[in-house]
Amino acid sequence: QDVPAAANDDVLKIGLIYTLSGPPAALGEQARDGFLLAAESLGDIGGMKTEIIVVDDEGRPDLAADKARELVQRDGVDFVVGPIFSNILMAIVQPVTSTGTILISTNAGTSTLAGEACNPNFYTTSYQNDQNHEVMGAYAESQGYQNVFLMAPNYQAGQDSLAGFKHSYTGATAGEVFTELGQLDFSSELAQIAAFQPDAVFTFMPGGMGVNLVKQYSQAGLTSIPFLSAFTVDETTLPATQDAAVGMLGGANWAPDLETEANKAFVDGYIAKYNAVPGTYAMQAYDAAQLIDSAVKKLGGDLTDRDALRAAIHEADFDSPRGDFSFGTNNFPVQDFYLVEAVKREDGMYGTSVKEKIFDDYVDNYAAQCKM
Amino acid sequence: MMNLFVLQLLNGLQLGVLLFLIAAGLTLVFGIMDVINLAHGVLYMVGAYLIATFAAATGSFWWGLLLMLPAAVIVGLVVEFVVIRRLYARSHLDQVLATFGLVMIANEAVKMIWGASPLSVPMPDILSGSVPLMGPLKYPVYRIAIIVAGLAVAAGLFVMVNYTRVGMLLRAGATNRSIVSALGVDINRLFAIVFTLGAVLACLAGALVAPILSVDTGMGESVLILTFVVVVIGGIGSIKGAFLGALLVAVVDTLGGVFGPILLREVLDPAAAGQMGRVLAPMLVYILMAVILFAKPAGLFGRPA
Amino acid sequence: MLDVSGLEAGYGESQILFGIDLHVQAGEVVTLLGRNGMGKTTTIKSIFGLVKPRAGRIMIGGKDLTGVEPHRIAMAGLGYVPEGRQIFPTLNVEENLRATARPGKWTIARIYDLFPRLEERRRNMGDQLSGGEQQMLAIGRALMINPQLVVLDEATEGLAPLIRADIWACLKRLKDEGEAILVIDKNVDALTRIADHHVVIEKGCVVWSGTTREILATPEVKDRFLHV
Amino acid sequence: MTSLTVRNLTKSFGALKVTDDVSLDFASGEIHAIIGPNGAGKTTLISQLSGQLRSDSGAVAIGGRDVTRLSMPDRVKLGLARSFQITSVLPGFTTLENVALAVQARHGSSFRFFRTVANETALNEAALAALREAGLDHRAEIRAKSLSHGEHRRLELAIALATEPKILLLDEPLAGVGGEDADTFVANLQKLKGKFTIVLIEHDMDAVFALADQVSVLVYGRIIATGSPEAVRSDPEVRTAYLGDEVGEVA
Amino acid sequence: MTDATAAITPVRRPLAGRLKAALVLFAVFALMPPLASALNDPFYVLIGTRILAYAIAAMALDLILGYGAMVSFGHAAYLGFGAYAVAILSRHGVNDLMLQILFAAGISAVFAFITGAISLRTKGVYFIMITLAFGQMAFFFFISLSAYGGDDGVGLAQRSTVFGMDLLKSDFGQYYVTLALLIALFFFCHRVVGSRFGRVLSGIRENSTRMEAIGYSPFRYQLTAFIISGCITSVAGVILANQAQFVSPAFMSWHRSGELIVMVVLGGVGTLAGPIAGAVAALMLEEWLGALSKHWKLFFGIFLVLMVLFSPRGITGLLQQLGIARKQE
Ligand SMILES: Nc1ncnc2c1ncn2[C@@H]1O[C@H](COP(=O)(O)OP(=O)(O)OP(=O)(O)O)[C@@H](O)[C@H]1O
Numbered sequence A: 001q002d003v004p005a006a007a008n009d010d011v012l013k014i015g016l017i018y019t020l021s022g023p024p025a026a027l028g029e030q031a032r033d034g035f036l037l038a039a040e041s042l043g044d045i046g047g048m049k050t051e052i053i054v055v056d057d058e059g060r061p062d063l064a065a066d067k068a069r070e071l072v073q074r075d076g077v078d079f080v081v082g083p084i085f086s087n088i089l090m091a092i093v094q095p096v097t098s099t100g101t102i103l104i105s106t107n108a109g110t111s112t113l114a115g116e117a118c119n120p121n122f123y124t125t126s127y128q129n130d131q132n133h134e135v136m137g138a139y140a141e142s143q144g145y146q147n148v149f150l151m152a153p154n155y156q157a158g159q160d161s162l163a164g165f166k167h168s169y170t171g172a173t174a175g176e177v178f179t180e181l182g183q184l185d186f187s188s189e190l191a192q193i194a195a196f197q198p199d200a201v202f203t204f205m206p207g208g209m210g211v212n213l214v215k216q217y218s219q220a221g222l223t224s225i226p227f228l229s230a231f232t233v234d235e236t237t238l239p240a241t242q243d244a245a246v247g248m249l250g251g252a253n254w255a256p257d258l259e260t261e262a263n264k265a266f267v268d269g270y271i272a273k274y275n276a277v278p279g280t281y282a283m284q285a286y287d288a289a290q291l292i293d294s295a296v297k298k299l300g301g302d303l304t305d306r307d308a309l310r311a312a313i314h315e316a317d318f319d320s321p322r323g324d325f326s327f328g329t330n331n332f333p334v335q336d337f338y339l340v341e342a343v344k345r346e347d348g349m350y351g352t353s354v355k356e357k358i359f360d361d362y363v364d365n366y367a368a369q370c371k372m
Numbered sequence B: 001m002m003n004l005f006v007l008q009l010l011n012g013l014q015l016g017v018l019l020f021l022i023a024a025g026l027t028l029v030f031g032i033m034d035v036i037n038l039a040h041g042v043l044y045m046v047g048a049y050l051i052a053t054f055a056a057a058t059g060s061f062w063w064g065l066l067l068m069l070p071a072a073v074i075v076g077l078v079v080e081f082v083v084i085r086r087l088y089a090r091s092h093l094d095q096v097l098a099t100f101g102l103v104m105i106a107n108e109a110v111k112m113i114w115g116a117s118p119l120s121v122p123m124p125d126i127l128s129g130s131v132p133l134m135g136p137l138k139y140p141v142y143r144i145a146i147i148v149a150g151l152a153v154a155a156g157l158f159v160m161v162n163y164t165r166v167g168m169l170l171r172a173g174a175t176n177r178s179i180v181s182a183l184g185v186d187i188n189r190l191f192a193i194v195f196t197l198g199a200v201l202a203c204l205a206g207a208l209v210a211p212i213l214s215v216d217t218g219m220g221e222s223v224l225i226l227t228f229v230v231v232v233i234g235g236i237g238s239i240k241g242a243f244l245g246a247l248l249v250a251v252v253d254t255l256g257g258v259f260g261p262i263l264l265r266e267v268l269d270p271a272a273a274g275q276m277g278r279v280l281a282p283m284l285v286y287i288l289m290a291v292i293l294f295a296k297p298a299g300l301f302g303r304p305a
Numbered sequence C: 001m002l003d004v005s006g007l008e009a010g011y012g013e014s015q016i017l018f019g020i021d022l023h024v025q026a027g028e029v030v031t032l033l034g035r036n037g038m039g040k041t042t043t044i045k046s047i048f049g050l051v052k053p054r055a056g057r058i059m060i061g062g063k064d065l066t067g068v069e070p071h072r073i074a075m076a077g078l079g080y081v082p083e084g085r086q087i088f089p090t091l092n093v094e095e096n097l098r099a100t101a102r103p104g105k106w107t108i109a110r111i112y113d114l115f116p117r118l119e120e121r122r123r124n125m126g127d128q129l130s131g132g133e134q135q136m137l138a139i140g141r142a143l144m145i146n147p148q149l150v151v152l153d154e155a156t157e158g159l160a161p162l163i164r165a166d167i168w169a170c171l172k173r174l175k176d177e178g179e180a181i182l183v184i185d186k187n188v189d190a191l192t193r194i195a196d197h198h199v200v201i202e203k204g205c206v207v208w209s210g211t212t213r214e215i216l217a218t219p220e221v222k223d224r225f226l227h228v
Numbered sequence D: 001m002t003s004l005t006v007r008n009l010t011k012s013f014g015a016l017k018v019t020d021d022v023s024l025d026f027a028s029g030e031i032h033a034i035i036g037p038n039g040a041g042k043t044t045l046i047s048q049l050s051g052q053l054r055s056d057s058g059a060v061a062i063g064g065r066d067v068t069r070l071s072m073p074d075r076v077k078l079g080l081a082r083s084f085q086i087t088s089v090l091p092g093f094t095t096l097e098n099v100a101l102a103v104q105a106r107h108g109s110s111f112r113f114f115r116t117v118a119n120e121t122a123l124n125e126a127a128l129a130a131l132r133e134a135g136l137d138h139r140a141e142i143r144a145k146s147l148s149h150g151e152h153r154r155l156e157l158a159i160a161l162a163t164e165p166k167i168l169l170l171d172e173p174l175a176g177v178g179g180e181d182a183d184t185f186v187a188n189l190q191k192l193k194g195k196f197t198i199v200l201i202e203h204d205m206d207a208v209f210a211l212a213d214q215v216s217v218l219v220y221g222r223i224i225a226t227g228s229p230e231a232v233r234s235d236p237e238v239r240t241a242y243l244g245d246e247v248g249e250v251a
Numbered sequence E: 001m002t003d004a005t006a007a008i009t010p011v012r013r014p015l016a017g018r019l020k021a022a023l024v025l026f027a028v029f030a031l032m033p034p035l036a037s038a039l040n041d042p043f044y045v046l047i048g049t050r051i052l053a054y055a056i057a058a059m060a061l062d063l064i065l066g067y068g069a070m071v072s073f074g075h076a077a078y079l080g081f082g083a084y085a086v087a088i089l090s091r092h093g094v095n096d097l098m099l100q101i102l103f104a105a106g107i108s109a110v111f112a113f114i115t116g117a118i119s120l121r122t123k124g125v126y127f128i129m130i131t132l133a134f135g136q137m138a139f140f141f142f143i144s145l146s147a148y149g150g151d152d153g154v155g156l157a158q159r160s161t162v163f164g165m166d167l168l169k170s171d172f173g174q175y176y177v178t179l180a181l182l183i184a185l186f187f188f189c190h191r192v193v194g195s196r197f198g199r200v201l202s203g204i205r206e207n208s209t210r211m212e213a214i215g216y217s218p219f220r221y222q223l224t225a226f227i228i229s230g231c232i233t234s235v236a237g238v239i240l241a242n243q244a245q246f247v248s249p250a251f252m253s254w255h256r257s258g259e260l261i262v263m264v265v266l267g268g269v270g271t272l273a274g275p276i277a278g279a280v281a282a283l284m285l286e287e288w289l290g291a292l293s294k295h296w297k298l299f300f301g302i303f304l305v306l307m308v309l310f311s312p313r314g315i316t317g318l319l320q321q322l323g324i325a326r327k328q329e
């Protein structure tokens, strides 16, 4: 069995790989900050001297593959944590996990890795990509909507998102539009929405695209039509959209106002340290740090027995801010999902707020395909 | 369907006018001073960040706009003086390399100053409503304002370049700097003015879209390529070309995305049409450019080599 | 009007001019003669600051303008008809004349009077002119800045005999109106009929200078330095 | 040896008829001068003959073969070469390389990817010979952009000569070439006379009348006279349209 | 008159100088892996492979950009063809590097032939933009190619084999195979630019009307060069796919095309060896500056601006100014 050289020394090395430049940097920075917050509050992770190396993948898969190899081969990290985006994940899975190093994704959760290509050295603290969309589909279904307008950027994740929505929504669609990736002006799509007057709009517009869509949506006077989304209205975009987004609905596995002990500690700590409301990206990375901590502590710092390590991680013995958390057979989380709404918080900042639990202990649709 | 068409035309016009504002500066600097300025998109971004800052500081969009203009002039003059001026006599490739460097510097500097999260600019109250259009349709006042402002600038520029002496000197300087100066014209000052004018227009475009779009570090880059497409379709150095090119690109983009799939469905079965539409949609602008350049290798109004 | 002394200049590493002295008084016509590649054009370019002088002095109207920017030389009253025409291809004829014009006795109307052909082609772009038309335009353009000293570098190249004769007549008229002229041309015979002074350069040095009378009296000059 | 015939050639730029029904025969081995006022359409005619400009109507034939539809490079292959009134050389190449390329064009395949061309002595020697003809061999290693105006003109000529044409179209070869060199050049052309057909455009009447076997006068795109130099010189219409008094001086 | 025989000596000094520079570069490349091992940092070998691959692409671009004034802003498409050639063939069980290269070159030749023939109607910046357009079309095509992962790309299970041997399996082996390819392709390009064909190509760059007037049809030569360049670039793509063991449309985004141009100009246009050095400099700087500061892009940008302002002919020019390399004339 493959035991990375790194497993033998007495420093715990963790590599974080996130997109820290370009417009999506806001997401990467949240995740990084979430992880570092946990590291700070835990002190020595796993009771070991800890070294954290942060690298920027610049949103480039080819570069990310090299950086990941660099973390594993040159820096000898025990864990690689990251990334944000699926295409980066696809590029680094092989280089990291083939050496026996553990990869913990804190956001991207591609279907292949949840299903047929599941991997004993790969864990995710986030979700399977389709799940938040399914939440919104189920919500739309429960509201009895009959014609929903669907919109997503024209790339793999966008197509998956609409598929995910339709997985749990059986009504008709008023239109299905794929926008250009990185599109910033949605006047043309909004014109269509205005013309069709659907029961609701569902969209997946991460990052800057979402900010623009939300602002323009309210400017176009369309707020009477319910706006359902995933990864669009969240704590990374709310500072820019502010009031324009208030009242919009999303699907999530957590919200900052979820009432658990652990969540309060996390959210308060984050706001105190970074003066911003944390989003899921931060929470999931925070959990990755807790996950590593719990596993390493269980083993008393001896990482050479890889099976034991994997078993320890799989136990997921820590208090997640989101409450219930465990790993399914495919190392993807089994967790609850909520309908969340954008609100202006009491502290004057903007954030999402839990409105309704949609799924309880939800398992993704690909777990059955995983032979592990 | 008709409603949608009209609305899309208006959207196309608005996008086109905006593209024109950016492209005008690029085509002037490029056609007249023969400088390829990749940092032009950066100026657009800076304009947006400037107005975001000033509007936040003063609490008013209008004050923000007013303060942004002199700041843009300063930015233009400084960039011209520090870098661009030294590139006039250099090859296009050197210009590409240097201004590419400027882009990197500016993007990083903006991120260091303003952070990576997008900023937003509130829309001025008087322009924030929408006006009723036919039937249930409404159109945002602010976008109409952009159209009007853009058209005014277009007309002004067109007159300046084609009918004033400054315009003549600019065109003359484009082809033969040294002779223009040997005939008694301070070409450096003239070029500095043009560059600054282009910079201010780009900043203005950035400032105008700030209330509609998020202000983020990538906005300059995404618009740069599109602006180059516009300039090249119109013919380098031609204000008229930039204007028509901008409208063409914008209309093809807005209408093509919506009506393209509908047309495709006429000839293909829905699944294939959907697939085809998804493949073609992002290419649309590029296909347009390739077709136009194939037919007119120097753009619509460019001078053939 | 124009006093050049000890002028040295060159391109890159090669030095072309090795101390040129040249003087043009107000109202005087001076020629610059020499075979191909001897440095005539380089001299003119250095006077206009298009080639940076490495040594020597250029005084215009008593002011030291050595090494200043070209436009300041032109503003000091020098009009330039460059070698090889160099008209602006993207401007039409009239714009070519107007773009750099300054007020004075030369107006568009007078230029058209001098070169009727240009009026016929006034809407043609600069590069849609015949070689000779371009040459006329270059001369017209220099006159339109209403200079006190006109510098013509091979201004009759490519002109038909009739037009060439017109140019000579025109130069004569300019001279009569008190304008100073510095001219390079290979038609030495025609030049001697209007010029007062001649400067012959060879390999970047002045090898002979004198008045028209002297040059006519010493045919060896033509033989030795000009090979005509 | 080859002759060049032109039948009813026309060309307009917009409303302007620049070449107006021109028909000419350039007999083999002769120097045929075309003179005329500035803007008469001489350069345009050359461009039409060389294939750089497409004619509106009419026909051009080389040695009896119709070439009206052929491109410029194809006409060159049939032995037609031109020089440019406004110098057009390869500025970054040395004088020698400029000419060597012309030699190479005539010497068969340029789709050779491996042999180092700089070592092909045959090319270099032929090029040097052409440079010598033009009096430029001492500047062989200079980059063309560093040449003076007059030297440029000579290079222009050397390039045209190096293509070893059967028919040579010269557009003001003497412009900018001064003094004795002009005389040398005239003498050289004199020597070439009979070797190939030359169409000569020139405003230097000394040269024209010294060299030409035939002279045609082009005014406003039309040939107003063709004939021997003497006949043309004394034609009153030609004198008023073009020559003026200067011929008097020259003659 | 000067001695005529002296004038005949062929003008080949700059070429010879560049050859020397290239040989020095190759020697350094060859010594790098043992050195990296000695310094206990064998990881550089892996980065080195990526750098060499980009060096191949930059050199190929220089062939048309530097010698033919054809600034292709869509050259990343060929990197993509190379990379996808590996992905597609290996899915069908073909793992041989040479077959993959042939396949990549084949697709590239066809694509270069069609797009080149259209693009060559234009010149200058129009050419830049029309090649960008075709590059983007290829990019979006692969984005919508869901069979190969679309935007997410696909991972590769193993590296290619060379005639059945696992030469690429180790990072060292892969590095040296890449270096061998680089050297072979460099000599190929070097011969091409010095040949009759190369001289015609440069002549067209200088003045295409003049070339037509002495009997060359520019189109044929330019198109041929364009195709050659595309094919060579695809070889770099084949290497990159192996190096990253991953293929995605990101390989062919316009940013990559832009970076290739930056490498060429940074290194020195029209020198072949220069762009190789340019690729090394750009990617190494990125490594080093990236390790020094998270704001490395700022410093990289400043570096680029300063290079242009103070060293007009890129790294080649810098070396000349410092007196290390021989000046051109
Ligand atoms: N741009 C340049 N770079 C380098 N050398 C040059 C340049 N221009 C001219 N020269 C060289 O300078 C010398 C003088 O050139 P100049 O143009 O002054 O000659 P000229 O007397 O005007 O000749 P001509 O009668 O041919 O016009 C020539 O030897 C020429 O080769």
Ligand SMILES: Nc1ncnc2c1ncn2[C@@H]1O[C@H](COP(=O)(O)OP(=O)(O)OP(=O)(O)O)[C@@H](O)[C@H]1O
Binding pocket: C121, C124, C127, C128, C129, C130, C131, C132, C133, C158, D013, D014, D016, D018, D036, D037, D038, D039, D040, D041, D042, D043, D044, D045, D085
């Ligand atoms: N592209 C064009 N568009 C419009 N008019 C043109 C164009 N090119 C040339 N002309 C016009 O055609 C006429 C003929 O030009 P051409 O160059 O043939 O004259 P030319 O006889 O060679 O004169 P020169 O002796 O002065 O060189 C000129 O009046 C010119 O203005």
Ligand SMILES: [Mg+2]
Binding pocket: C040, C041, C042, C083, C153, D148, D149, D150
């Ligand atoms: Mg001269």
Ligand SMILES: [Mg+2]
Binding pocket: C130, C131, C132, D042, D043, D044, D085
């Ligand atoms: Mg002519």
